[in-house]
Amino acid sequence: MSTQQTYPGLRPVDDDLVRRLIAGQFPQWAGLPVSRMPSGGTVNAMYRLGDRRVVRLPLRKGGAPDVVLEREWLPRLAPRLTTAVPEVLGAGQPAEGYPWPWAVYGWLAGENPEAGALREPVQLARDLAGFVAQMRGLTLPDAPKAYRGGPVASLDAATRAAIEELRGIPEEGVDCDAVTAVWEDALRAPDGKEPPVWLHGDLMPGNLLVDAAGRLASVIDFGCMGVGDPACDLFPAWNLLPAGAREVFRDALGVDDAVWARGRGRTLSQALIALPYYRRSNPAMARNARHVIRAVLEEDFGTRTTATDDFGARRGSSLL
Numbered sequence: 529m530s531t532q533q534t535y536p537g538l539r540p541v542d543d544d545l546v547r548r549l550i551a552g553q554f555p556q557w558a559g560l561p562v563s564r565m566p567s568g569g570t571v572n573a574m575y576r577l578g579d580r581r582v583v584r585l586p587l588r589k590g591g592a593p594d595v596v597l598e599r600e601w602l603p604r605l606a607p608r609l610t611t612a613v614p615e616v617l618g619a620g621q622p623a624e625g626y627p628w629p630w631a632v633y634g635w636l637a638g639e640n641p642e643a644g645a646l647r648e649p650v651q652l653a654r655d656l657a658g659f660v661a662q663m664r665g666l667t668l669p670d671a672p673k674a675y676r677g678g679p680v681a682s683l684d685a686a687t688r689a690a691i692e693e694l695r696g697i698p699e700e701g702v703d704c705d706a707v708t709a710v711w712e713d714a715l716r717a718p719d720g721k722e723p724p725v726w727l728h729g730d731l732m733p734g735n736l737l738v739d740a741a742g743r744l745a746s747v748i749d750f751g752c753m754g755v756g757d758p759a760c761d762l763f764p765a766w767n768l769l770p771a772g773a774r775e776v777f778r779d780a781l782g783v784d785d786a787v788w789a790r791g792r793g794r795t796l797s798q799a800l801i802a803l804p805y806y807r808r809s810n811p812a813m814a815r816n817a818r819h820v821i822r823a824v825l826e827e828d829f830g831t832r833t834t835a836t837d838d839f840g841a842r843r844g845s846s847l848l
Contacts, residue, residue: 538587541626546575546583548624554632557581570810571751577632581617585630592628594751597672599631602750604668611659612636612746638737638745641768643819647742649773655744656731656769657780660761664725674727677756679719680790683797687711690800697804700818706825707796714793717786724755731763733816762791763798766823767816774827796824 543562551558560578571591575583586592599619606613618632646652691711694702728735729752739745762783765774778788799820806813 539626539628541573541585541587543575545624545626546577546585549620549626549630550577550583550632552623553620554618557632570806570813572749576635580635582633582635583620583630584633585620585626586628589628591751595629595631597753598750599629601668601672601753605666605750605753608666608668609659609662611655611662611744613750614746614748636737636746636748638739640733641736641738641742643733643768643816643823644770646768646770646773647738649742649770650776652738652742652744653764653769653773653777654780656736656764657777659744659747660728660731660781663728663761664758666726668726671726672754674729674754674756674760675752676729676760676794677724677727677754679757680714680717680759680793681719683794684711684715686801687797690797690804693804694800697807700803700807702800702803702821703825707800707821710796710824711793711800714789714796717789717793719757719786719790722758722787725758727753727756727758727760729753729756729760731761731767733764733768734812736764736768757790757794759787759790759794762788763795766792766795766827767799767820771827792824792827795820799824 543564546562547558550560550562557577560581561576562583563576565574565576565582571587571594573585573587575585577583584595586595598614599616602614602616606615614636615634616631617634620630620632622628641652688708688711691704691708694700695704728747728750730749731747735747735749736744737746737748762777762781765777769777783791799817802813803817803821806817808814
């Protein structure tokens, strides 16, 4: 995802820099039109290069390892997935005053899905479940650890700090007691009993592309990929899918109560942290965070239990 927002510490990039980098390292593409792609992301800038390529440049030092990770692993993942993923066409190196690795990818057509405006939400839920299941089925050796794949408890301090910050922003209308209860439910869920699985790690709407019929066309931005908690790739359940399609997504993956509670908590945690940070600087991120908080709090909890020993009762004792 790219950005046109202004944040402290971001590296300035522009069309002219991209042209110079391309001309110096990929002269076969020199002279192709270059145009920045608008987005609500905050880590990378994306530039269209002609009709068939896109250039991705990290805007901060912390984003550089993501590009290196993609350059190494996307060629290994792509042949094993039926959903299209970015094809790495060129591995750019620091030059022209730009300090980090960058990359050229093949262009993937489609549009980002929007919560509340999905053409085929149930079919999209099935498509997403199919992608997640294929990722989980990968057995590539020497897999990296996923950026968000660790224990839920590792997010506790940041999540509680965000909740307290939101208590001081009454205009956002967040029921801080209710979100705390959901978060504590996630902390009580048994954690780590399932073997680590391959994850995309950041299945936000901005990292999904759908076709004209509303079907999943491709998944992009694999900078958080790796192995970890299977709950990490349940994000679309609350950041995109309506209630009925959410249940289809859950059933297709066979998710039990413990994994579901952790996935809900992880998705909520990300939204709670994002909202106070982005509420004035990034409307797209803030809007998605508000949607997640509403979706989580509106979910029917009538069939769930918060007693640790009873997790899994709804779908039996099997875990992913």
